[in-house]
Amino acid sequence: MIQITDKSKCVGCNACTQCCSTNSIAMYEDEEGFLYPVVDIKTCTDCGLCEKVCPVINYKVGKKPNLVYAAKSHDEQIRMESSSGGVFTLLAEQIIKDGGIVFGARFNENWEVIHDYTETIEGLSAFRGSKYVQSRIGKTYSQAKQFLKAGRKVLFSGTPCQIAGLKLFLRKEYDKLLTVDFVCHGVPSPMIWIKYLSYLADNQSLAMWIENINFRSKTNGWKNYNFVLYPKNSEQKFVEPLHKNLFMKGFLSDLYLRPSCHRCPTKSLSSGSDITLGDFWGIQNVLPNFDDDKGVSLVMINSEKGKSAFNSIDVVRQETAYKSAVQYNPAIEISMKPSEKRSEFFRFLSNENLNSLILRLTHQTFAKRILRKIGRLIKRTMRVCLKK
Ligand SMILES: Cc1cc2nc3c(=O)[nH]c(=O)nc-3n(C[C@H](O)[C@H](O)[C@H](O)COP(=O)(O)OP(=O)(O)OC[C@H]3O[C@@H](n4cnc5c(N)ncnc54)[C@H](O)[C@@H]3O)c2cc1C
Ligand code: SF4
Ligand code: SF4
Ligand code: SF4
Structure with a gap:
C-alpha cells in the first residue's frame, strides 16, 4: 500500500x-x-x-519528441486569451466538434483551481490560460474512464505528472484518448494562493468580490505579461507586471512549489502524453519573423496520435529543432531547485503577513541584481558570437 x-x-x-x-x-x-x-x-x-498506478513509483525514462513546432492560432482573440499561441483551444475545439469531452483546469466559485470537464466550445474558455496553482484533480480520472468506456473521444489536459497518473490509472491504451500536457515549472501551493487573494480582498468573501483573474494578460505584450484581477461591481481592475506581482514573484523564486516539483518524476517528456505544449521562449532568436509578442506555442509531438491531432487543426506553424526549444526553456528537462528561503517562508508564514514575507524573501540586494545582469549580458554576447 x-x-x-x-x-x-x-x-x-x-x-x-x-x-x-x-x-x-x-x-x-x-x-x-x-x-x-x-x-x-x-x-x-x-x-x-x-x-x-503511482507515477512516482512507476517512473519512466525521458525521451525526445518526434517533431517540434512553433505554432499560433489564426484567431487573435483566442491567442490573446491563451497563455501562449492558443494551440490548446484549437485541439480542444476539434475534440468537441467530434462529439468528445475535454478535461482541464478552471477556477471554482471560491477561486480555487480544480480539474473539470466540458462538452461545449463555450465551456473551454474557463480552461483557457495558465493558472499557477496546483489544481485539485478530484475524481476526473474516473470520469474520463467512464466516457472512454462509453466510446466517447476524450482530451485530457494537465501537468505532466497528472497525465502520467491518468495513464497509469487507466491501465490500458484507449484509441479515443488524446493527452495534452505542458512544460511545467512546478505548481504553487493552493493554500498560499487563497491567502494571497484574501490579502488582496482585505478579507472580503472571494466569491463575492472577484469577477475574473488572468495570470497572463498580454495587454502589455506576451513576454512582459501582467497579472490582472477584475473585481465585481468596480471598473477599477488590479493590474501588476509579473515581476512586481507578489504571488508571481514568490512562484518564480520557487518559494512555495510542491516538494515533488524539485524532483519531478515526469521531466523530459516522460509522462506518456501525446502532445506537450509550452511557451516558445526565445522565438525572437530562433524564428524572428514568427514573433509578434502576442504569444507563440511550443508544440512537441510525442506520438502518432499526437501527430494526427495536430495535423487536423488549422494553425500557423513552422517546424523547428528540439535544441532550439530546450535552449530557452530548461524546465522541459530540469526540475527547479528549491529556493534557499523555502523553509524559512513556511516557518514564518503564521507570524508574518504574506505581503512582507514574500517581499523580504524575494528581495535581491543591489549588488546581486547587477551581477545577474552582467551574467545575462555575457550569455547573450556568447550566443551572438557562437552564431557568427
Ligand atoms: C503551473 C504551470 C507551469 C507552467 N510552466 C511552464 C514553463 O516553465 N515553461 C513553459 O513553456 N510553459 C509553462 N506552462 C505552460 C504554458 O503557460 C501554457 O499553458 C501552455 O503553453 C499552453 O498554452 P496555450 O496557449 O496552448 O493554451 P492555454 O489556454 O494557455 O492553456 C490552458 C491549458 O492549461 C491547462 N492548465 C491551466 N492551468 C493549469 C493547472 N494549474 N494545472 C493543470 N493544467 C492547467 C488547462 O487545462 C488548459 O489545458 C506552465 C503552465 C502551468 C499551468
Ligand atoms: S488500493 Fe486500496 S486496498 Fe489496495 S493496497 Fe491500496 S489502499 Fe489497500
Ligand atoms: S497521489 Fe499520486 S503520486 Fe501521490 S502516492 Fe498517490 S498515486 Fe502516487
Ligand atoms: S513540476 Fe513535475 S511534479 Fe511538479 S507539477 Fe509539474 S509535472 Fe508535476
Missing part, C-alpha cells in the same frame, strides 16, 4: 485514491497546503493496486 514518508515522492495526482476499490485512501492537506494520501489500514486489503 501507499505510504508517504518523503513528501517529494508524491505529486498529489490522486491516481491511488481513485483506483482503490475499498475507498481506503483519502487525501489530506498538509501545513504547506498540498494534498497527500493517507491509507485507512482497517479497510485496506493490501491488494497493491495503488502502488501500480
Whole structure:
C-alpha cells in the first residue's frame, strides 16, 4: 500500500485514491497546503493496486519528441486569451466538434483551481490560460474512464505528472484518448494562493468580490505579461507586471512549489502524453519573423496520435529543432531547485503577513541584481558570437 514518508515522492495526482476499490485512501492537506494520501489500514486489503498506478513509483525514462513546432492560432482573440499561441483551444475545439469531452483546469466559485470537464466550445474558455496553482484533480480520472468506456473521444489536459497518473490509472491504451500536457515549472501551493487573494480582498468573501483573474494578460505584450484581477461591481481592475506581482514573484523564486516539483518524476517528456505544449521562449532568436509578442506555442509531438491531432487543426506553424526549444526553456528537462528561503517562508508564514514575507524573501540586494545582469549580458554576447 501507499505510504508517504518523503513528501517529494508524491505529486498529489490522486491516481491511488481513485483506483482503490475499498475507498481506503483519502487525501489530506498538509501545513504547506498540498494534498497527500493517507491509507485507512482497517479497510485496506493490501491488494497493491495503488502502488501500480503511482507515477512516482512507476517512473519512466525521458525521451525526445518526434517533431517540434512553433505554432499560433489564426484567431487573435483566442491567442490573446491563451497563455501562449492558443494551440490548446484549437485541439480542444476539434475534440468537441467530434462529439468528445475535454478535461482541464478552471477556477471554482471560491477561486480555487480544480480539474473539470466540458462538452461545449463555450465551456473551454474557463480552461483557457495558465493558472499557477496546483489544481485539485478530484475524481476526473474516473470520469474520463467512464466516457472512454462509453466510446466517447476524450482530451485530457494537465501537468505532466497528472497525465502520467491518468495513464497509469487507466491501465490500458484507449484509441479515443488524446493527452495534452505542458512544460511545467512546478505548481504553487493552493493554500498560499487563497491567502494571497484574501490579502488582496482585505478579507472580503472571494466569491463575492472577484469577477475574473488572468495570470497572463498580454495587454502589455506576451513576454512582459501582467497579472490582472477584475473585481465585481468596480471598473477599477488590479493590474501588476509579473515581476512586481507578489504571488508571481514568490512562484518564480520557487518559494512555495510542491516538494515533488524539485524532483519531478515526469521531466523530459516522460509522462506518456501525446502532445506537450509550452511557451516558445526565445522565438525572437530562433524564428524572428514568427514573433509578434502576442504569444507563440511550443508544440512537441510525442506520438502518432499526437501527430494526427495536430495535423487536423488549422494553425500557423513552422517546424523547428528540439535544441532550439530546450535552449530557452530548461524546465522541459530540469526540475527547479528549491529556493534557499523555502523553509524559512513556511516557518514564518503564521507570524508574518504574506505581503512582507514574500517581499523580504524575494528581495535581491543591489549588488546581486547587477551581477545577474552582467551574467545575462555575457550569455547573450556568447550566443551572438557562437552564431557568427
Ligand atoms: C503551473 C504551470 C507551469 C507552467 N510552466 C511552464 C514553463 O516553465 N515553461 C513553459 O513553456 N510553459 C509553462 N506552462 C505552460 C504554458 O503557460 C501554457 O499553458 C501552455 O503553453 C499552453 O498554452 P496555450 O496557449 O496552448 O493554451 P492555454 O489556454 O494557455 O492553456 C490552458 C491549458 O492549461 C491547462 N492548465 C491551466 N492551468 C493549469 C493547472 N494549474 N494545472 C493543470 N493544467 C492547467 C488547462 O487545462 C488548459 O489545458 C506552465 C503552465 C502551468 C499551468
Ligand atoms: S493496497 Fe489496495 S486496498 Fe489497500 S489502499 Fe491500496 S488500493 Fe486500496
Ligand atoms: S503520486 Fe499520486 S498515486 Fe502516487 S502516492 Fe501521490 S497521489 Fe498517490
Ligand atoms: S513540476 Fe513535475 S511534479 Fe511538479 S507539477 Fe509539474 S509535472 Fe508535476
